[in-house]
Amino acid sequence: xxxxxxxxxxxxxxxxxxxxxxxxxxxxxxxxxxxxxxxxxxxxxxxxxxxxxxxxxxxxxxxxxxxxxxxxxxxxxxxxxxxxxxxxxxxxxxxxxxxxxxxxxxxxxxxxxxxxxxxxxxxxxxxxxxxxxxxxxxxxxxxxxxxxxxxxxxxxxxxxxxxxxxxxxxxxxxxxxxxxxxxxxxxxxxxxxxxxxxxxxxxxxxxxxxxxxxxxxxxxxxxxxxxxxxxxxxxxxxxxxxxxxxxxxxxxxxxxxxxxxxxxxxxxxxxxxxxxxxxxxxxxxxxxxxxxxxxxxxxxxxxxxxxxxxxxxxxxxxxxxxxxxxxxxxxxxxxxxxxxxxxxxxxxxxxxxxxxxxxxxxxxxxxxxxxxxxxxxxxxxxxxxxxxxxxxxxxxxxxxxxxxxxxxxxxxxxxxxxxxxxxxxxxxxxxxx
Amino acid sequence: xxxxxxxxxxxxxxxxxxxxxxxxxxxxxxxxxxxxxxxxxxxxxxxxxxxxxxxxxxxxxxxxxxxxxxxxxxxxxxxxxxxxxxxxxxxxxxxxxxxxxxxxxxxxxxxxxxxxxxxxxxxxxxxxxxxxxxxxxxxxxxxxxxxxxxxxxxxxxxxxxxxxxxxxxxxxxxxxxxxxxxxxxxxxxxxxxxxxxxxxxxxxxxxxxxxxxxxxxxxxxxxxxxxxxxxxxxxxxxxxxxxxxxxxxxxxxxxxxxxxxxxxxxxxxxxxxxxxxxxxxxxxxxxxxxxxxxxxxxxxxxxxxxxxxxxxxxxxxxxxxxxxxxxxxxxxxxxxxxxxxxxxxxxxxxxxxxxxxxxxxxxxxxxxxxxxxxxxxxxxxxxxxxxxxxxxxxxxxxxxxxxxxxxxxxxxxxxxxxxxxxxxxxxxxxxxxxxxxxxxxxxxxxxxxxxxxx
Numbered sequence: 001x002x003x004x005x006x007x008x009x010x011x012x013x014x015x016x017x018x019x020x021x022x023x024x025x026x027x028x029x030x031x032x033x034x035x036x037x038x039x040x041x042x043x044x045x046x047x048x049x050x051x052x053x054x055x056x057x058x059x060x061x062x063x064x065x066x067x068x069x070x071x072x073x074x075x076x077x078x079x080x081x082x083x084x085x086x087x088x089x090x091x092x093x094x095x096x097x098x099x100x101x102x103x104x105x106x107x108x109x110x111x112x113x114x115x116x117x118x119x120x121x122x123x124x125x126x127x128x129x130x131x132x133x134x135x136x137x138x139x140x141x142x143x144x145x146x147x148x149x150x151x152x153x154x155x156x157x158x159x160x161x162x163x164x165x166x167x168x169x170x171x172x173x174x175x176x177x178x179x180x181x182x183x184x185x186x187x188x189x190x191x192x193x194x195x196x197x198x199x200x201x202x203x204x205x206x207x208x209x210x211x212x213x214x215x216x217x218x219x220x221x222x223x224x225x226x227x228x229x230x231x232x233x234x235x236x237x238x239x240x241x242x243x244x245x246x247x248x249x250x251x252x253x254x255x256x257x258x259x260x261x262x263x264x265x266x267x268x269x270x271x272x273x274x275x276x277x278x279x280x281x282x283x284x285x286x287x288x289x290x291x292x293x294x295x296x297x298x299x300x301x302x303x304x305x306x307x308x309x310x311x312x313x314x315x316x317x318x319x320x321x322x323x324x325x326x327x328x329x330x331x332x333x334x335x336x337x338x339x340x341x342x343x344x345x346x347x348x349x350x351x352x353x354x355x356x357x358x359x360x361x362x363x364x365x366x367x368x369x370x371x372x373x374x375x376x377x378x379x380x381x382x383x384x385x386x387x388x389x390x391x392x393x394x395x396x397x398x399x400x401x402x403x404x405x406x407x408x409x410x411x412x413x414x415x416x417x418x419x420x421x422x423x424x425x426x427x428x429x430x431x432x433x
Numbered sequence: 434x435x436x437x438x439x440x441x442x443x444x445x446x447x448x449x450x451x452x453x454x455x456x457x458x459x460x461x462x463x464x465x466x467x468x469x470x471x472x473x474x475x476x477x478x479x480x481x482x483x484x485x486x487x488x489x490x491x492x493x494x495x496x497x498x499x500x501x502x503x504x505x506x507x508x509x510x511x512x513x514x515x516x517x518x519x520x521x522x523x524x525x526x527x528x529x530x531x532x533x534x535x536x537x538x539x540x541x542x543x544x545x546x547x548x549x550x551x552x553x554x555x556x557x558x559x560x561x562x563x564x565x566x567x568x569x570x571x572x573x574x575x576x577x578x579x580x581x582x583x584x585x586x587x588x589x590x591x592x593x594x595x596x597x598x599x600x601x602x603x604x605x606x607x608x609x610x611x612x613x614x615x616x617x618x619x620x621x622x623x624x625x626x627x628x629x630x631x632x633x634x635x636x637x638x639x640x641x642x643x644x645x646x647x648x649x650x651x652x653x654x655x656x657x658x659x660x661x662x663x664x665x666x667x668x669x670x671x672x673x674x675x676x677x678x679x680x681x682x683x684x685x686x687x688x689x690x691x692x693x694x695x696x697x698x699x700x701x702x703x704x705x706x707x708x709x710x711x712x713x714x715x716x717x718x719x720x721x722x723x724x725x726x727x728x729x730x731x732x733x734x735x736x737x738x739x740x741x742x743x744x745x746x747x748x749x750x751x752x753x754x755x756x757x758x759x760x761x762x763x764x765x766x767x768x769x770x771x772x773x774x775x776x777x778x779x780x781x782x783x784x785x786x787x788x789x790x791x792x793x794x795x796x797x798x799x800x801x802x803x804x805x806x807x808x809x810x811x812x813x814x815x816x817x818x819x820x821x822x823x824x825x826x827x828x829x830x831x832x833x834x835x836x837x838x839x840x841x842x843x844x845x846x847x848x849x850x851x852x853x854x855x856x857x858x859x860x861x862x863x864x865x866x867x868x869x870x871x872x873x874x875x876x877x878x879x880x881x882x883x884x885x886x887x
Binding site for chain 1: 436437438441442443446458459460465466467475476479480481594596649661662663664665667668669677726727841842843
C-alpha cells in the first residue's frame, strides 16, 4: 500500500495557506501503520511543528501543534475543522495523554482516542467549530504531517543561483546563426493584460531594481497608443541585450484597439519605432514610419500573446475571435508564438511558495489548460510570470519566472530564424554587402 | 531542531527528476532523530519505497529501496529489490551508474547490512557514522580512480519516502536503465548509415488528419536532438489545419551540428470533408518528389505539371522513402467512414508507389507502459489494444510498424522515456525505408541526376 495522504489537492492547499504557506510531509497514517499510539509516537517523535488530521464522514478536522509529540506535556494548539472550503478553529491548551489510546486530551473538553477511534468534545467547542450537535465523531483515518515552510532559506538560495545562471544565459545569448543582432519579440494582447508591465519587469531584472519606462495603465482607452521597440541595456557593461521587446496598442472589441492590417505590417517589419496608431485607419506605405523594404532584423521573430491570468477566462467572444484571427496571420508569416499569462501571483489560492514550482501547482495547471481550450495554444507554449507592479526591489522568485519566460521566447525566435527560407537569408546578407 | 534536508534545492529537484519526477518526503535525519538503527527503522519502516542518502565528503551514496524498509531483525521471504547509485552536485549528469540487488537489507541493533551470496556488500553503522562498501560496488558506481578504502566516514544520513513511484520491479529497472538506453539510441541514430549509399537522406512523409500531431512529432524529434523543447513547426489547434504548406524539415545534431540522415516532410492535415484539408490528388506528386519545400496547398485544386513550382523529373532520392500515417490514438476508434475511406485511397497510392509505410500513434498518455523493461520491444498489453488492431485491419500494416509516441506538447523539459519512444519510432521508420530502398531496381538507382530531355 502506497503511503499517501487522503487530502484532496484543494484541501491541502487551503490548509497550506491557512497555516502560513506550509508544505506537509506525511509521517504517519493510521490505516497503514496501525491505529496505535505506540506506532504514532515512533513515526512522529522529534518532529515539529505537526499537523494531525482526522477524517470523519462529513469533514476533516485536525490539530496543529508547534511542539513535537514527545515534547508536548501541556501546550497551546489549534483545533480546526475544514468543511468544504471553510476553516474554523479553536485555540486551546492540550496535553498528550498516551493512556488507553487517548492521544490528546484537555480537562473534559476534548479527547481524541485512536484505539476506540472516536473524538469527544464539549458542547461549547462543538459550537465554536460550527459542527452539528450530538453527532458522534468517529475517526475513519488519522494522518500526521510535519509542517515545513514552502519557501525556506535553502530554496531561496537555489532560486538565487537559478536567477544568476539565467541572467548570464540571457546576456550571452546570440541569435541563431548571427542572422540578426537582436531578436524582436512582439507583445500582443488585450488591453490591460500586462504587456507593458512585462517589458518593465524584464528591464527591471537587468537593471537591478524596479523601473518603469513603458507607461502602464488599465483604463479602457489603453495608454499604449504608439508602437514601441524597446532595447534594454545591460547594466553591467552598457551594451544592449540581444533582444528587443515590441509593444503595441492593446487589442479591443469591435473597432477599438489594433487593426489586423497593422499587425501584419508589424510582423513583416514595416513599422518603425514610435508609430502612432490611428484608430480610424491602418498604416499605409506613404507614412513616414513605414519601412518599404524591411530586413530580417526589422521583422518580428517571436510573438507573445499576453493575457492576465485572472481575466483571461472572462474575455469576450469578440476578443477571442480577434486573437484567433491574428494568430492565424502570425502562423501565415511563419512566426513562432507563445502565450504569456501574467499576474499569476494574484490568482486565487496562490502564495509565493507556489511560484517556485509552477508546473506542480494545480491552480496554475488548471489555468493553463483553460487557456489551451480557449485559444488552442499548445500547453508547452503557455508560459506564466508574475510582473512587478507595486514593488521597489527585485525578488528572485519573480526574476526566475520572468527570465525563464524570456528564454523560451528567444528559443522560439531561434526556431523561427532557423526556419527562414534560404533565399530570404541570403538576400539579406547580399543587401548588407 | 533542523528537520530540513542537506540537499540543495537544485539537487533535490535533480534527484526527483532522476526518479521520474517523483515527490520526496523526508522521514529520517540522523542528526535529528538519533544515530541508531532503531531510530532509523522506527521512522522509516512501512512507508513504501524509500531513498536513503548517505553524505560522504565528496559524493552522496543513494540507496533506492523498492517496497518497505525492514524492521529490526526482520527477514523478508519474497524477493526485495534495491539499487545503489552515486549522486554528485554536478550539472548534466546524464547517466546513473547503479548496483542492483534483489534481497532486503538486514537491520540489527547497530548495522544495516546488504549481503550478496553471504558476502557483505554494503554496511551502514550509524553509531560511528561509517559506511562499508564492497570493492565491486565501488567499481560499479564508478567511485574513485585508484584503489580506494572500503570504509568511509559519512557526515549525515537521510531517508526519503518516494511518492509517485509504482512499487514494482518494472519501474525500478526502468529508472536504472532509461537514460542509458536513451543515450544509446541517440548515438545509434547519429551514426546511422543508410543501406543505400546513393541516398544521402531518408525522406519521411507525415500524413494524417488535422490535429493528429504531425508537426508536433517533428518538433519532438528536433527537441530530442537539440536537448531542449523546440517549436519550429507551429502547432496548436484551430478549426482547420494549422499547416497549410508543404514543409521538408532537416534536423541538426545539436544546435549547430551537422544534419542527420533524414528529413521529415510535413503536409496539410487530412479532412474528411471534400474540399477541406489536403487534396488526395496532391499525394502522388508529393510521393514522387514533385512538390518543393513551402509549396502552398490549395484544398480545392491539386498541383499540376503546369504549376511554376512543379518539379517535372524528380530523382528517386528526392522523393518520399517512407510514409508515416499519424493518428491520435484516442480518436482511432471513432474515425468516420469518410476518413477511413480517404486513408484507404491514400494507402492505395502509397502501395502503388511501393513506398515503405508505418503508422505513428500519438497522444499516448500512458507512454510509460508502451515498452518492455529493456525498452527493446513494445509490450503485448499495448500491441493487443483495440486501436492497434483497428489500424492493422484498416490498412493492413504489420503491428511491428505501428509505433507509439507521446509528443512534447505540454511541458518544457525533456523526459528520457518520451525520448526513447520518439527515437525508437524514428529508428523503425529508417529501417522501413532501408527495406524499400534495398528493393529498388538497379536501373533506377543510377538515376541520380534529373533527366533533362533536350
